Amino acid sequence: MTTLLLVEDNELNRNMLSRRLERMTYTVLLAVNGEEGVDQAHKHQPDLILMDINMPVMDGWEALTLLKEHADTKEIPIIALTAHTATSDRDKADKIGFNAFAAKPIDFKALVETIEGLIYERHNP
Amino acid sequence: MSDLPTGLTFRLRTLPIRSKLALVTLLVMLALIALPSLSLYRDASIRDMNQTRFAILSLDRMLLDLQKNQNDFINLFETKYLDEFSSTFETFVESTENLKEQFWDLELPINTLEQLVVLTSDYQYLFEVIAEQKILIGQNSSNGIRHKINLDLQDIEKILSQMPKAGLMRQSLQTELINLQLPVQRIKARQQGPQMETFDQHFATLAQLAKDRIADTTLREAFLSAISRYRQNVRDLNTATKKVGLTYDDGINGEISVIVNAAHLILDRLNTEVNAAIDRREGRMNTLLSVMAAFFLFAFVLAVIMLSRSISNPIRDVTSIMTRLADGDLTFDIPDQPRRDEIGDMFRALRVFKMGAIIRQRTQIALRTAHDELENRVDERTRELSEEVHERRLTEKQLLHAREDAESANHAKSQFLANMSHELRTPLNAIIGYAEMLQEDAQDLGNEVFVDDLEKIHTAGRHLLGIISGILDLSKIEAGHIDIYVEKFAVQDVIDTVADTAQPLITKNNNTLIIDIHDNIGSMDSDITRLRQILLNFISNAAKFTENGSITLAAWREEKDTGDTVVFSVADEGIGMNEEQLQSVFNPFTQADVSTTRKYGGTGLGLTINREFARHLGGEIKVESIVDQGTTFTVFLPAKAPLQSYTGEA
Numbered sequence: 001m002t003t004l005l006l007v008e009d010n011e012l013n014r015n016m017l018s019r020r021l022e023r024m025t026y027t028v029l030l031a032v033n034g035e036e037g038v039d040q041a042h043k044h045q046p047d048l049i050l051m052d053i054n055m056p057v058m059d060g061w062e063a064l065t066l067l068k069e070h071a072d073t074k075e076i077p078i079i080a081l082t083a084h085t086a087t088s089d090r091d092k093a094d095k096i097g098f099n100a101f102a103a104k105p106i107d108f109k110a111l112v113e114t115i116e117g118l119i120y121e122r123h124n125p
Numbered sequence: 126m127s128d129l130p131t132g133l134t135f136r137l138r139t140l141p142i143r144s145k146l147a148l149v150t151l152l153v154m155l156a157l158i159a160l161p162s163l164s165l166y167r168d169a170s171i172r173d174m175n176q177t178r179f180a181i182l183s184l185d186r187m188l189l190d191l192q193k194n195q196n197d198f199i200n201l202f203e204t205k206y207l208d209e210f211s212s213t214f215e216t217f218v219e220s221t222e223n224l225k226e227q228f229w230d231l232e233l234p235i236n237t238l239e240q241l242v243v244l245t246s247d248y249q250y251l252f253e254v255i256a257e258q259k260i261l262i263g264q265n266s267s268n269g270i271r272h273k274i275n276l277d278l279q280d281i282e283k284i285l286s287q288m289p290k291a292g293l294m295r296q297s298l299q300t301e302l303i304n305l306q307l308p309v310q311r312i313k314a315r316q317q318g319p320q321m322e323t324f325d326q327h328f329a330t331l332a333q334l335a336k337d338r339i340a341d342t343t344l345r346e347a348f349l350s351a352i353s354r355y356r357q358n359v360r361d362l363n364t365a366t367k368k369v370g371l372t373y374d375d376g377i378n379g380e381i382s383v384i385v386n387a388a389h390l391i392l393d394r395l396n397t398e399v400n401a402a403i404d405r406r407e408g409r410m411n412t413l414l415s416v417m418a419a420f421f422l423f424a425f426v427l428a429v430i431m432l433s434r435s436i437s438n439p440i441r442d443v444t445s446i447m448t449r450l451a452d453g454d455l456t457f458d459i460p461d462q463p464r465r466d467e468i469g470d471m472f473r474a475l476r477v478f479k480m481g482a483i484i485r486q487r488t489q490i491a492l493r494t495a496h497d498e499l500e501n502r503v504d505e506r507t508r509e510l511s512e513e514v515h516e517r518r519l520t521e522k523q524l525l526h527a528r529e530d531a532e533s534a535n536h537a538k539s540q541f542l543a544n545m546s547h548e549l550r551t552p553l554n555a556i557i558g559y560a561e562m563l564q565e566d567a568q569d570l571g572n573e574v575f576v577d578d579l580e581k582i583h584t585a586g587r588h589l590l591g592i593i594s595g596i597l598d599l600s601k602i603e604a605g606h607i608d609i610y611v612e613k614f615a616v617q618d619v620i621d622t623v624a625d626t627a628q629p630l631i632t633k634n635n636n637t638l639i640i641d642i643h644d645n646i647g648s649m650d651s652d653i654t655r656l657r658q659i660l661l662n663f664i665s666n667a668a669k670f671t672e673n674g675s676i677t678l679a680a681w682r683e684e685k686d687t688g689d690t691v692v693f694s695v696a697d698e699g700i701g702m703n704e705e706q707l708q709s710v711f712n713p714f715t716q717a718d719v720s721t722t723r724k725y726g727g728t729g730l731g732l733t734i735n736r737e738f739a740r741h742l743g744g745e746i747k748v749e750s751i752v753d754q755g756t757t758f759t760v761f762l763p764a765k766a767p768l769q770s771y772t773g774e775a
Contacts, residue, residue, distance in 0.1 A: 013555050
């Protein structure tokens with residue numbers, strides 16, 4: 001069973017995306033902000049994290065930085081989810097260490113492909 | 126000067142100053158010559174007078190010499206004294222004559238000197254008388270009366286010797302004879318006293334004795350005769366001696382003494398007179414000198430005063446005129462001096478100077494006026510400029526504020542739009558997501574009606590998302606917040622991706638996509654996302670307005686010295702545009718007309734965004750169109766995009 005951690009503040013998107021991912025037979029853990037996302041990641045060690053960028057309490061950038069700093073979470077691949085299509089965001093995501101980047105509205109098929117690719121990469125380095 | 130003829134006064138006054146100075150110098154020189162000359166003359170004259178005085182003194186001395194000669198002659202009875210007396214007397218007379226001439230020359234009173242002459246001739250006469258008497262008397266027993274007396278005594282002695290030695294008679298006679306000789310000796314020695322009376326007494330005694338005692342008549346008579354002769358000669362001697370004078374105060378001696386004393390007195394008087402004359406002369410000369418000196422001094426002072434008045438007064442006038450001229454006072458008249466000298470020249474020069482000064486002053490006033498005017502203008506202009514500068518600064522500040530306001534407003538707008546689009550997109554994402562999910566569910570369940578409707582919701586959502594994205598992009602472009610991410614990529618790859626992505630749009634209106642890529646297309650450094658967006662926009666537009674036709678996407682490379690240009694063109698066979706429509710094709714929210722929007726949909730933002738993107742990538746877009754035949758959009762992009770060279774339209 002592949003476990004995914006979805007960190008998303010918007011309830012509708014969280015619900016919609018988690019349901020679609022569960023249909024694809026993934027186990028989906030949920031977090032509503034960066035801080036909670038970091039806690040869940042430490043606690044449950046998911047195979048992959050889907051991280052929204054714009055969030056209250058702790059945003060995606062900060063959470064990402066924390067996760068990549070800790071030994072037990074730094075190996076977990078992270079896909080950034082953002083409504084921002086700006087190039088600067090893409091640059092920033094690449095630089096900080098997001099493993100992939102998915103612009104909203106999410107192309108679900110492409111997202112699943114990316115998830116599978118990253119998980120495959122992680123288990124067969 | 127007032128009694129001088131006016132012509133002379135005029136001439137003197139108007140003589141050049143140098144001539145006046147020369148005249149004064151002449152006066153001074155005259156004084157310098159005259160006063161010493163007069164002084165010399167005075168000294169010479171006094172010297173002459175002193176000589177006269179010396180001559181008088183020498184006369185006095187000569188008079189003493191004469192007396193000495195006289196005494197020597199009387200006492201020593203040598204003829205040389207007589208000669209000396211004569212020669213001295215001659216000298217004396219000569220000197221007197223000279224003195225007389227000097228007196229004449231010196232204008233001294235001559236009568237005293239005449240008295241002296243008279244006295245000296247008296248003296249001469251008396252001296253001759255004395256000399257006569259002296260010769261008469263004789264100096265010793267060898268001559269004169271004294272010789273006779275001696276002879277008489279010898280005769281008496283001879284007679285006595287003839288008398289008998291025995292007896293008293295001869296002895297008493299001889300005794301009485303000796304007694305008789307005593308007063309004679311005294312007379313010879315010029316002793317004072319009644320020598321003759323004593324002699325006569327002794328003579329009477331002797332004569333009586335002889336009468337009484339000499340018995341021999343012959344002898345007696347001879348003796349008596351001898352002693353009578355003797356008595357006569359003694360009487361003569363006495364008379365002569367007395368005539369000469371026993372002392373210097375009696376007889377001729379006395380007379381001579383009186384004369385000599387008178388002569389001495391006269392000489393003293395003469396001396397006094399000459400001294401007085403010298404004093405007088407000296408005084409007169411001194412007075413004359415003083416008067417002359419005073420005259421010269423007066424003349425000099427007068428000349429200097431006149432000169433100074435004739436020079437300094439006009440110079441003072443000139444100075445005061447010059448001072449007034451220097452003070453810039455040109456309102457007074459300079460008197461016209463009819464003078465031929467330097468002062469006249471100065472006045473004439475001053476008149477010329479004043480004329481010049483007037484001209485200068487006028488020029489200066491004109492200059493100053495011009496200067497003041499200029500200065501005023503400069504001041505005014507400076508004030509204006511400073512006001513302008515102030516206004517401009519104010520405007521600048523206002524503009525700056527306005528710009529800051531505008532920028533902050535724009536920023537706020539961008540922020541607002543970004544936030545809004547995020548806020549809009551989040552629910553839209555949910556809508557699209559749920560629509561997709563339900564579509565999948567419906568397909569799984571085989572409910573075709575739901576699938577179709579859910580597809581419509583999905584499409585509408587996507588469309589709305591496109592509009593929102595367009596607005597966001599445009600707002601970012603307008604705010605200058607467009608990000609260009611330049612990377613190297615193969616042009617072929619971009620075209621492939623675009624063709625894939627656009628395929629559904631192409632097939633929608635039953636169109637075909639023709640791709641025409643030249644072989645040398647290669648790669649380029651640009652923003653792949655923007656390029657993709659540009660091409661998709663063109664193709665989506667072309668597909669929208671074309672039905673049952675073909676859309677051609679062409680790409681080629683134009684090589685240039687300044688750098689290669691990659692050209693993409695999208696040509697359709699759609700409805701086309703007229704000139705008017707072409708003019709506004711790139712304006713935002715503009716389509717051919719309102720009906721077009723209803724018929725074809727679209728946001729009308731695509732071309733505007735495309736042009737902005739192309740410009741940001743250093744390129745340009747051109748459009749060609751023929752109504753009812755089709756439109757071709759061409760984008761020229763540099764193979765190497767400049768980094769943020771374009772900051773968007775103002």
